Amino acid sequence: MTLTFPLSAVREVIARGISDAEANGGFRDPHLGLSETDNRKPGLWLVGDNGVYLCSNGTLAEGAKPLVAYAEECDPDTNDDWFEIKRRTFGGDDGVDFLDAEGLEVLMSTIPDGTHLRIAFSDETLELSVISRG
Template identity: 60%
Template sequence: MFTFPLSAVRAVIARGEADAAANGGFRNPHYGLASGKDEKPGLWLVGDQGVYVLSNGKLPDGGKPMVCYADECNPGSNFDWWEYKRRYFGGDDGIEFLAAEKILALADDRPSATHLRIDLDENSIGISVLAR
């Protein structure tokens, strides 16, 4: 399980949309292998040096996307981030696309929610919101 503050997730989505408007659309996470897929507002869930979500709007040359680390898997604040990542995300690096419309709909349906929760297993990704 990975949790992200909803306020930060909303900011990452908004930043991606602003970057897309300024720079010609959304980036494709499939390195050209699936052209036209996932080129819409959303987040990329990334596992490498920690687990985080980042904005997917196209960036200007040298631009950096906005990033939000999972509470449980932030190398800057959690000494055991590598073990947690390996256990719940896997030892390899990876990336998954999460549609902004689905995340925002979940959050809007539950105004008291404070965090996005993402659960991973070998075959699926579960997305929910919770109040802390």
């Protein structure tokens, strides 16, 4: 099963994370202390909970909310089947995966006429690609 995100939304979430980090003292890491990898750098989070969405990772000002962009196929506001799609892609539990901005920018630049980030889910991996939709 795959999910897609418009590249314009991916870029907007990354940019928001960077601007939040510059204004508020750096990047957040959802796995800090739970992982050997320190992900306090530009990127975004792929989150599965109430739908599946991309989330900005810059430190937030007091009371501010991160920018999110839902997968086109798994937005609770637009798809009544979002829970089943979330379960089939991200799994039954809530979770978060970090996606590095530098790697995403390289990937997005490989397809100049690309319109969407495609994320294919398997039991063990995520496969990212850029696709063009007319």
